[in-house]
């Protein structure tokens with residue numbers, strides 16, 4: 001199959017190499033010609049050191065490359081999903097299927113990324129979200145990885161499963177697109193908090209608590225938005241939460257560690273030099289939670305620290321001293 005991957009960051013590159021290995025004809029599009037030229041010249045992506053880019057992978061910055069592709073993989077940072085989708089629109093083959101692999105919620109509109117893509121390219125093209133615990137660095141070096149392909153259109157979810165699946169990359173399918181996309185976006189906020197906790201020198205107890213209660217509030221928002229609770233216990237929820245909160249590959253966690261150690265949040269984000277999706281997702285999650293009227297105390301505390309000047313220690317104390325609660329709203333009903 002002819003496939004174009006749009007976005008040559010770590011994730012776009014790792015997926016383009018996987019698809020090439022699976023026998024497809026793959027083009028990797030870069031936002032800037034300099035980026036494409038550097039990949040061509042160095043034969044590797046600086047964020048995936050030691051992972052060779054074979055000459056069979058076509059590298060370009062010409063957007064017309066999407067013309068005859070049956071499948072488009074959109075892998076830019078979330079803030080650039082709308083502009084990238086808008087650029088491809090006039091070149092799209094009528095039957096092309098679009099796969100969104102970015103993680104986030106759009107700033108200002110709080111739309112999920114497949115909703116953003118649908119607004120730009122129209123409702124005729126099937127759209128699939130592919131997500132799960134998957135660091136580019138590890139997919140790049142071929143370690144076994146398992147993800148989920150989500151679409152309202154069963155045929156397209158299964159097509160994406162077929163195209164990406166290999167002995168080292170297993171793909172499940174689901175129709176819960178909202179659950180999968182919110183899981184992907186919201187776990188980055190909790191990963192920032194887990195990093196902050198590590199940076200403060202708190203222990204495993206604190207991090208496990210943030211992850212567990214974080215997952216509860218992620219699922220609460222997800223359900224209110226039409227997703228299923230069980231999706232949050234799956235690969236795109238719990239799976240991605242574990243990988244992001246515990247690994248040093250996670251830039252959200254590393255950024256949180258810097259904040260916990262005293263770097264002002266805005267500076268910590270700048271110093272990462274890569275997109276820190278959780279920093280933006282926190283505000284969007286809070287906006288969504290306020291809109292649908294659900295409680296997200298950890299996300300709200302994250303917002304106070306990230307944008308409101310609260311100290312992380314104060315925010316933690318506020319979380320610890322909230323009014324007494326039952327663990328599950330379903331107890332003693």
Ligand SMILES: NC(=O)c1ccc[n+]([C@@H]2O[C@H](COP(=O)([O-])OP(=O)(O)OC[C@H]3O[C@@H](n4cnc5c(N)ncnc54)[C@H](O)[C@@H]3O)[C@@H](O)[C@H]2O)c1
Nearest residue numbers: 008009010011012031076077078080102103135136274275
């Ligand atoms: N890295 C991972 O392990 C991983 C895994 C799963 C999902 N993701 C998601 O994939 C997305 C991309 O992440 P990444 O790690 O590849 O990012 P990255 O930081 O490695 O690279 C970002 C890429 O975006 C490009 N870019 C910058 N501005 C742009 C614009 N205005 N329009 C189009 N492209 C632009 C840059 O040129 C660069 O190639 C994010 O949403 C991320 O959450 C990443």
